[in-house]
Amino acid sequence: MSEWTQIFIRSIIFLFVLLILTKMLGKKQISEISFFEYVSGITIGSIAGEVIMGLDGKIGHGILGIAIFSLITLLVDMLSLKSKKFRDIVEGRGTIFIKDGKIMEDNLKKEKYSVEDLSALLRKKNVFSAADVEFALLEQTGDLSVLLKRENRPLTPKDLNIPVANEKEPQTVIMDGTIINDSMAAASKDRKWLHMELDKLGVTVENVFLGQINSYGELTVDLYDDKIQVPSPQVRPLLMALMKKCQADFELYALETQSAKAKTMYQTNAQKMEQAISTLTPYLNH
Template sequence: MELADPIDIIFRSFLFILILFLITKIVGKKQISQITFFEYVSGITVGSIAAEVITGLESNISYGIMSILIFGLTAVLVDFTALKSKKFRDIVEGRGTVFIEDGKIQEDNLKKERYSTDELGSLLRRQNVFRVADVEFAVLEPTGDLSVLLKKENRPLTPKDLQLTVADEKVPQTIIMDGKVLNDPLAKSGKNRAWLNIELQKLGVTIDNVFLGQVDSFGELTVDLYDDKIQVPSPQERPQVMALLKKCQADLELFSLGTDSEGAKKMYKRNSQKLTEAIEKLSPYLNG
């Protein structure tokens, strides 16, 4: 069969790039990030059809478009049905397989999934786990990823474990990008251009030299410059406020010790205690 000429191939290539892009958008991000068995087969088939039509092995281009649409819509229908039926979802997407339970490898499940102990070790090392005995539970997900739960004594300490209160973190707002101020994020962060200019002056930089500038949940500005040789000081507002509060508290303690008036002594001690309590409450927000 005679192949299509170069112009026809170029036309078909751009046409099917557009068609495949639209089909992928319809199917969704899941086709890319968490591909299932059916989606894997569907993706290969759609790609093969597109390649065959582009190179001219199929004379009628409409047949290729129709086939790709059928496979794309079938993938959408399968996903919709899987959402409604767990049994169907287990068949199409598969189920998780327990590889480790209570620090013990489930050999039968390894053989069932055709994984060797070396492959299991490799999956564990990707999770920064080097001893099987440290694992409470490990499951091979349908996507091929290994989910690992360490035993409680092997998990990293959290502020909750230490009964510490920490400040809530919000998503940083990017207010400068490629040397240009982004007005909407700047307003969303509760700041204005006057504040930004003052902060940039403190850092000794200009907007034109800022590749990326962000405001964190504490209202502090951090910048990344085009010229990496320029050293930018870290924000000091919070540490300075904490240092000032501690100095005031220490001064009140000294005043209470240095006065002979019982009334003044009690007043200084009372306010020193209040300031101590305020420092404890504010420390999660002002430290670091």
């Protein structure tokens, strides 16, 4: 067997071995790794590369070495979940960089960060002035968590006491002109409904690059031809307008009628409609 063939076979074998072990270790190895996991990952990769290119080495020995390091990493992760002290030793603790609006210079030096490094981390959080920050913590993963001062935080509907509706994840029902049946079932819709909505928009499935159903059951589409303007869904605004018209009609009838009983009925229904509008406003407003 030629050297090229051996390298090819070993590469395929270790590709699957590393894939299986990575799946066992979980997604944390990919996203947020600790210093120990970083060292372990480098070591595992080095062993794999050495065995792949070192034709004199045995494949079994390489697989054994990788399995041992993977097992140790998995064991460390399990112990870290059960013991905070052990987790602090292995993964370390977060370091406070800004507290009560003050930069902690000693902590910056301890972690070997300069002011320029801190400013770069803040800019990644869309913060361009350290004076706007109330608290900042360097996480074990190297990310900076930032809490802005209250006066610098963006307003939310909760701050203004505005009720908003809960939203669910949109379901992608059309992708590259193909209907996705699983997403249709998750959205509790069928193909007949989908084609009716597409007819309202004046498009066909084949013309749709991406089609999604939002949490209100409305279909939004993005077409292959960007020059075609697709109207936004109007069901909710029309329903809100109709409810307001009904309320106005009740109030008008109450003013026009000469019957005290009818006047009371119209006023009562106008109040009920007003309450319904107030309740449904977060759901019917765009």
